[in-house]
Amino acid sequence: MNSHxxxxxxxxxxxxxxxxxxxxxxxxxxxxxxFTFNWLQIAVCMVFLTLYTFFWRRESWPKHLTMTQxxxxxxxxxxxxxxxxxxxxxxxxxxxxxxxxxxxxxxxxITMFLSIVLLGEKPFLIQIFGALxxxxxxxxxxxxxxxxxxxxxxxxxxxxxxxxxxxxxLIRRFMVFHRQAMSAVMLSTLAIWIGGxxxxxxxxxxxxxxxxxxxxxxxxxxxxxxxxxGLTLIVFNKVLQTLRSYEASVLASTGVVFVAxxxxxxxxxVLSLNKLFGIAILFIxxxxxxxxxxxxxxxxxxxxxxxxx
Numbered sequence: 001m002n003s004h005x006x007x008x009x010x011x012x013x014x015x016x017x018x019x020x021x022x023x024x025x026x027x028x029x030x031x032x033x034x035f036t037f038n039w040l041q042i043a044v045c046m047v048f049l050t051l052y053t054f055f056w057r058r059e060s061w062p063k064h065l066t067m068t069q070x071x072x073x074x075x076x077x078x079x080x081x082x083x084x085x086x087x088x089x090x091x092x093x094x095x096x097x098x099x100x101x102x103x104x105x106x107x108x109x110i111t112m113f114l115s116i117v118l119l120g121e122k123p124f125l126i127q128i129f130g131a132l133x134x135x136x137x138x139x140x141x142x143x144x145x146x147x148x149x150x151x152x153x154x155x156x157x158x159x160x161x162x163x164x165x166x167x168x169x170l171i172r173r174f175m176v177f178h179r180q181a182m183s184a185v186m187l188s189t190l191a192i193w194i195g196g197x198x199x200x201x202x203x204x205x206x207x208x209x210x211x212x213x214x215x216x217x218x219x220x221x222x223x224x225x226x227x228x229x230g231l232t233l234i235v236f237n238k239v240l241q242t243l244r245s246y247e248a249s250v251l252a253s254t255g256v257v258f259v260a261x262x263x264x265x266x267x268x269x270v271l272s273l274n275k276l277f278g279i280a281i282l283f284i285x286x287x288x289x290x291x292x293x294x295x296x297x298x299x300x301x302x303x304x305x306x307x308x309x
Contacts, residue, residue, distance in 0.1 A: 007239040012254055014235040019101070019258035021223045023266045025089070026097040028220045032213050034089040037221060039203030042081055042196040044225025049189045049233070062182040062190075069181050072174045076187070077195025080167040085229070086199070087160030094153025098269050101259035102141055103157045105282065108253050109135055110165035115244065118169045130288025133281060134253070141278025168248070172240050184237030192233075253286045 001009075029037060053059050065073075092100045109131050112123055123131070174187060182190075239248050256279055263269035271279075 003242050007242040007248075008251055010235055011239050011243075011248060011251055014232055015252050015255040016258045018228045018232050019255045020262055021220065021227050022092075022101065022255075023097055023259055023262045024220045025224050025228075026092055026100075026263075026267055028213075028217045029089065029093050032217055032221070034086065034093050036203070036207055036211070037224075038086045038089050039199050039207065040221045041225035041229060042085060042192065043200045043203075044222050045229035045233075046192050046196055046200065048226050048230040049185070049192055052230070052234070053185050053189045057183075057185060059183060059186055062186060065181055069174075069178050072170060072178065073187060073190040074194050076167055076170050076174075077191035077193070079163045079170065079195070081192055081195030082199060083163040084160045084167065087156045087163070091153045091157035091160065095150055095157070096269055097263045097267055098256075098260050098271065098275065099141075099150075100153070100157060101256045102275075102279065102282070103154060104161060104164075105253035105256045106135070107161045107164045107168070108251075108286070110161055111168045114165050114169045115172070118173065126288055130285045132285070133288060134285025137278040137281030137285065140281055141275055168236075168240075171237055172244070175237070175240050179241070184241070185234055188230075188233040188237055192229075251286065253282065257283060 025037065054061075088100075088104065091103075095103075112127070112131055116122060171184075171187070175184065236248065236252075243251070260269075260271055260275075260279055264271065
């Protein structure tokens with residue numbers, strides 16, 4: 001198995017675990033508001049990443065970072081923790097979990113666009129076709145115009161998707177140009193402290209006295225902090241050393257399939273025929289974006305075949 005396949009398998013396995021705890025989070029959000037859930041899961045992740053980085057991996061504090069490198073960590077922290085996590089949870093409160101996962105997974109298309117603008121990573125023609133096919137699934141998934149009460153949730157998720165796509169490209173750019181400055185794990189740890197500390201501090205000041213939920217909800221919050229945030233960050237940063245940013249994020253879109261399957265027994269979600277078709281179209285587009293075949297090679301292969309015949 002080559003390095004690309006190993007990275008893809010590791011990412012898909014992590015996405016499955018993240019999908020499971022996300023579906024469970026939907027159940028908990030019926031009893032715990034999004035802000036409380038958010039700052040608590042970030043606090044858990046901060047502790048997890050700190051212990052993992054400094055005690056398990058025994059990494060040293062990066063002492064010679066430039067201002068640019070600190071700005072990368074700050075920008076990733078703001079985009080991914082100050083913005084994305086709350087926006088996604090607030091959207092999850094207003095939307096069915098399958099719809100939420102479906103919208104989140106369009107981050108691959110936005111990542112692809114931003115990678116062209118910010119990184120100059122031009123996708124192959126077949127990958128562009130795959131992205132367009134994935135996008136076409138949107139019109140199939142939403143057979144009818146969403147209800148007004150769901151439009152606010154869709155808007156929150158859409159803004160969150162933009163910031164997550166920006167995060168993906170910032171991480172990729174850092175790994176390409178500043179990999180020697182610090183590890184991907186250290187970058188994640190610094191980012192969550194910079195972006196998450198203001199949220200956690202505000203939660204401790206305003207929300208601590210009102211915390212009152214079950215042991216089961218506590219476990220789900222902890223699982224989301226460790227798996228959906230911490231483990232996903234570690235794995236995503238690792239695979240971005242092998243995969244392009246849009247390849248990794250689009251491959252992660254398999255999460256919508258996992259969420260759809262898991263939501264049926266856990267949240268009693270009903271998957272209508274149009275939703276199944278929309279997910280299938282999205283998945284086909286995802287597979288197409290994983291091929292790296294230049295147009296010249298396609299014509300060359302065709303010409304060779306005709307000549308041999």
